[in-house]
Amino acid sequence: MAASGQDRIERRLAAILAADVAGYSLLTGVDEEGTHIQLQAHLRALVDPKVAEHRGRVVKNTGDGMLAEFGSVVDAMRCALDIQRGMVERNGGVSDEKRIEFRIGINVGDVIIDRGDIFGDGVNVAARLEGLAKPGGICISDDAHRQVQGKFDVAFEDVGEQQLKNILRPVRVFQAVLDGAIQPHKPKGQPPDTLADQRRHRWKTRLTTVGAAVAVIAGAAGAPWYFSVVRAPYTSEMPDKQVNERFSLVVLPFANLSSDASQDYLADVISDELTTGLSRFRNAFVISRSTALTYKGKPINVRQVGKDLGVRYALEGSVQPSGDRLRVRAQLIETETDAHLWADQFDEKRSELLQMQDDIVMRIGFAIGLKITEEKVRRARTRAANPNAEDLAWRCTAAIMQSIWTSERDSAFRLCEQALNIDPNNVRALSLLTFKFTTGSTRFGVPDSADVRRADELASLAVKIDPDYHIAHTAKGEALLAAGRYPEAIESYRRALMLAPSTVQHGLPLAYAYIAESEKAIAYVDKAMQLSPHNPVQEPVLYFAKAIALGQLQDYEQALVWIERAEASAPEFLLAGLVRSVLLALAGREDEAHATMQRYLANDKAPFRTISELRSRSEGVPLLSWSPRYFIWVKNFRDGLRKAGLPE
Numbered sequence: 001m002a003a004s005g006q007d008r009i010e011r012r013l014a015a016i017l018a019a020d021v022a023g024y025s026l027l028t029g030v031d032e033e034g035t036h037i038q039l040q041a042h043l044r045a046l047v048d049p050k051v052a053e054h055r056g057r058v059v060k061n062t063g064d065g066m067l068a069e070f071g072s073v074v075d076a077m078r079c080a081l082d083i084q085r086g087m088v089e090r091n092g093g094v095s096d097e098k099r100i101e102f103r104i105g106i107n108v109g110d111v112i113i114d115r116g117d118i119f120g121d122g123v124n125v126a127a128r129l130e131g132l133a134k135p136g137g138i139c140i141s142d143d144a145h146r147q148v149q150g151k152f153d154v155a156f157e158d159v160g161e162q163q164l165k166n167i168l169r170p171v172r173v174f175q176a177v178l179d180g181a182i183q184p185h186k187p188k189g190q191p192p193d194t195l196a197d198q199r200r201h202r203w204k205t206r207l208t209t210v211g212a213a214v215a216v217i218a219g220a221a222g223a224p225w226y227f228s229v230v231r232a233p234y235t236s237e238m239p240d241k242q243v244n245e246r247f248s249l250v251v252l253p254f255a256n257l258s259s260d261a262s263q264d265y266l267a268d269v270i271s272d273e274l275t276t277g278l279s280r281f282r283n284a285f286v287i288s289r290s291t292a293l294t295y296k297g298k299p300i301n302v303r304q305v306g307k308d309l310g311v312r313y314a315l316e317g318s319v320q321p322s323g324d325r326l327r328v329r330a331q332l333i334e335t336e337t338d339a340h341l342w343a344d345q346f347d348e349k350r351s352e353l354l355q356m357q358d359d360i361v362m363r364i365g366f367a368i369g370l371k372i373t374e375e376k377v378r379r380a381r382t383r384a385a386n387p388n389a390e391d392l393a394w395r396c397t398a399a400i401m402q403s404i405w406t407s408e409r410d411s412a413f414r415l416c417e418q419a420l421n422i423d424p425n426n427v428r429a430l431s432l433l434t435f436k437f438t439t440g441s442t443r444f445g446v447p448d449s450a451d452v453r454r455a456d457e458l459a460s461l462a463v464k465i466d467p468d469y470h471i472a473h474t475a476k477g478e479a480l481l482a483a484g485r486y487p488e489a490i491e492s493y494r495r496a497l498m499l500a501p502s503t504v505q506h507g508l509p510l511a512y513a514y515i516a517e518s519e520k521a522i523a524y525v526d527k528a529m530q531l532s533p534h535n536p537v538q539e540p541v542l543y544f545a546k547a548i549a550l551g552q553l554q555d556y557e558q559a560l561v562w563i564e565r566a567e568a569s570a571p572e573f574l575l576a577g578l579v580r581s582v583l584l585a586l587a588g589r590e591d592e593a594h595a596t597m598q599r600y601l602a603n604d605k606a607p608f609r610t611i612s613e614l615r616s617r618s619e620g621v622p623l624l625s626w627s628p629r630y631f632i633w634v635k636n637f638r639d640g641l642r643k644a645g646l647p648e
Contacts, residue, residue, distance in 0.1 A: 306335025
């Protein structure tokens with residue numbers, strides 16, 4: 001039967017402009033109230049008037065941006081250019097940490113109209129294009145480009161066809177090449193963003209509230225780990241051609257030139273410190289230490305490393321300890337040409353290792369044309385009171401990196417305990433020892449409540465002693481995650497990211513999944529995998545988080561792909577089998593779900609054997625009443641458990 005006139009869906013062709021604030025979550029992490037007030041002022045004074053001036057309509061504000069429609073793509077483009085010009089003026093004199101910069105995407109397409117809102121692929125494409133745009137930039141679709149070509153004194157760079165998330169067909173994308181008058185403020189000498197690097201580095205965090213029914217599984221999944229350490233950059237004498245791309249780099253494992261293999265830990269710690277320090281360059285893309293460590297002891301072809309990891313630079317070097325002094329040599333190589341851009345030698349006392357790392361970072365920044373104040377490089381850090389305790393903490397750092405999830409893990413943690421016996425306030429040891437208590441006695445086991453309390457004590461003390469140490473905040477996030485305090489865990493992880501922006505926070509996507517923010521969970525999984533590819537330690541947790549998030553979005557087939565990857569990468573991850581049985585049931589594959597559940601229950605180490613046991617484990621976990629779809633996922637998950645055959 002044909003739909004009546006009243007039932008017919010209203011459609012029209014429209015130009016859609018989607019805008020959001022680049023790095024909004026980080027800005028709000030610094031000053032939530034101030035950022036909100038500042039954004040609302042920009043919308044009222046600039047964005048809304050410009051939309052009206054160009055005959056558009058603001059459809060809705062999205063928390064960190066807005067969606068508008070226009071009758072003409074030309075009008076939408078004029079509006080976008082005016083907004084970006086206006087933001088340059090409004091950001092004059094605003095510090096980097098507080099500057100709001102919009103990313104804008106424009107598409108033209110058929111949209112569905114419903115009670116003043118607009119829906120459909122035309123809208124979705126615009127939103128995805130916005131995610132590809134650089135801060136202060138504009139990306140438009142091929143359809144939009146055809147209608148504006150030649151009508152503006154602005155060039156467009158064809159960046160080719162892009163496979164946009166949840167869009168079936170690839171979309172050809174054009175990036176507006178904005179002149180200096182339109183470009184947002186950047187420190188002199190900073191390399192411009194490229195779309196290829198933006199895809200590698202972007203974090204698409206648009207809010208979608210969906211549930212994480214397995215609240216308890218947060219603790220049961222084990223606190224995922226990240227071990228890496230901190231600092232940052234400065235200005236240039238290199239020609240402009242050296243800074244025409246975003247700063248992307250891997251710190252390859254430094255070599256120990258002494259004949260004493262027990263001194264290897266110094267090379268590992270220096271590599272780790274430099275990785276985190278260099279990640280503080282603005283818009284940096286720095287490969288994680290855990291991935292770089294896979295090259296240790298192997299012959300290295302720098303050009304191939306650059307291709308494999310998608311980085312422009314590689315830093316390699318050596319350390320030669322002699323008594324209480326260290327001699328460190330470092331050299332920066334451009335991976336595409338194998339050209340040596342910078343090299344230097346540093347001689348310092350062991351106790352000045354962090355000072356030495358700061359110096360190396362600043363000189364690298366100077367060599368490749370990245371400017372940053374010395375004050376930002378030398379962030380306040382509590383100096384270790386006892387050098388012997390700090391040396392043991394360094395040994396603990398290196399041992400943990402080498403022994404995660406192996407039988408040597410406990411001996412690695414004993415080094416941290418020895419450090420704390422000498423100096424109970426050693427921040428590095430306090431932070432690292434936290435991770436011993438957030439995973440239980442086995443990988444992906446359920447942490448004991450006493451262990452969770454101990455983890456929180458250690459991490460809280462570390463944060464109190466040194467609030468600028470990013471691993472302390474990561475440790476605090478792990479403790480909170482294991483305790484089921486997910487919103488608080490997210491705040492701790494975000495603080496760690498602010499202190500070391502290019503680090504991998506495995507627990508962050510898991511926490512977002514557990515509080516029903518599925519798209520944010522997926523975005524942070526993707527970011528973590530970009531920064532740390534080929535990492536068998538992190539992969540099971542990330543795959544698990546992505547599977548849960550996709551399940552919340554009811555994309556069960558894709559969720560199954562990722563949960564199967566989690567199982568394959570860590571067969572001992574029994575909870576992945578439990579979740580897979582649920583996803584199979586929800587996908588309508590009940591026979592497979594039942595067989596999977598039976599295999600799960602046949603393992604005597606299965607952590608949950610009845611629905612009531614799973615429910616009882618969840619008691620005390622705060623309910624997120626502000627997220628209505630949370631409860632939809634809870635209901636779906638329990639239905640899946642029953643269909644798969646988990647006993648009541």
